[in-house]
């Protein structure tokens with residue numbers, strides 16, 4: 740398979756192009772033409788983010804995720820996260836098209852120092868939503884800056900999926916981004932190459948299929964990508980972590996992206 744490389748900063752300009760809107764003012768990336776062409780008949784865009792599912796884990800376990808693998812067999816690119824390869828920084832990049840120097844967000848309680856996709860949509864009288872667990876990036880950083888904040892409580896990624904469905908059914912936002920953070924938690928706990936992560940990945944695959952089946956008929960172009968990857972820790976950290984991220988390595992920075 741021919742796999743092309745792109746930047747995390749290309750996503751915001753891509754979403755803008757699909758929606759027929761200008762990119763966020765400080766965006767440094769460029770629209771990904773393959774996505775823009777495929778989504779030419781889509782009115783809305785949803786980004787589903789299995790947190791920390793990088794190329795390293797994907798290449799090890801994609802055979803356990805037959806639905807997501809089938810999407811990648813049709814359309815697949817690799818995105819390079821910005822540094823540091825952590826969640827709030829890269830989610831902020833997804834919705835601004837710029838790096839940490841440009842958007843100023845380092846923690847999930849941070850504030851944007853530049854224009855976001857949420858602002859661009861608002862100016863055009865169009866609606867956006869951010870969804871995730873309570874006190875996490877999807878709800879706190881995305882939801883609270885969007886028009887609709889989807890707070891899925893303290894539960895599971897299934898709760899996040901249910902909240903996404905509830906929001907698209909009631910409000911039909913033009914842009915939605917959702918964080919599935921239990922993927923990241925599970926990789927931290929066992930290490931991304933441990934077979935103990937497989938049950939979680941099977942559940943993630945089924946959840947993605949369910950969401951695509953629901954969102955597709957509502958006119959959404961759906962992008963499935965991660966914010967960063969993870970690497971195995973040779974020795975468990977003092978807190979008991981066996982996987983981690985944040986470094987400038989392919990394991991932490993390269994993530995798969997597909998769309999349907």
Ligand SMILES: [Zn+2]
Nearest residue numbers: 791923927984
């Ligand atoms: Zn993490």
